[in-house]
Amino acid sequence: MTASIALISSARQNTLLIRQVTDDLRRYSTASLSTETDRISLRQEALLALRQDAQRLDHYYRQGEPWSLGIGLYQGERLRLPLLAAIDGHRIPTLPQGIPDKPRTIRLDSLSLFNSGSAQLKPASTKFLVNALAGIKAKPGWLIVITGHTDATGSDEQNLRLSRARAAAVHDWIQRMGDIPGNCFAVQGLGAAEPIASNDTQQGRSANRRVEIRLVPEVGACQPSATASGLQPLSHSATPNT
Known part of the structure; x- marks a missing residue:
């Protein structure tokens, strides 16, 4: 009786795993290659799901599948290679260039990314x-220039340390999930040195707590080389204490 229950449970868990991975593959493959920004976002989100699936299946490949998926019923291995092939074959659609390239800034609200002081x-x-x-x-x-900013609350030293650590956290996520060469980045923290609103109001302080990603069309700044020695992120050794 116990063996039958284990087999039924394993079969169900394998079915759920296969369904999730195949759905993620289908969602990625059907995402339009249109250069519209919203479609690029959907495709990138689907790619992120594939990478998470691949990490999970690769862990099972190296460490062995968990008992809940085992008993001879594990089927994840047959999807691991198609997942890796889809990720390796990912190509970035380029946007049409009707006018000369200009720097672009992406502004992220710190409270959307981090808890207070973290x-x-x-x-x-x-x-x-x-x-x-x-x-x-x-x-x-x-x-890709990533800059952390804070409001004027707290000491200059604490704000500088926190802004650097937040910029570094955003850099690490983007580089890891985007598979972008390290020499494509410059990372810095400016503390409260460059406010965009008054620090005398709550609304102004909220606006000043941000991480900005500035995209600069600098020729030769970013080359896909593992040994490139271009701009590197700041040291991550400093941690916030506010």
């Missing part, structure tokens, strides 16, 4: 970062 990304930050990554992918080869 530089650890919140789970809910993913949707905002996916949209930002879609904008970055639409400008391949451009220099």
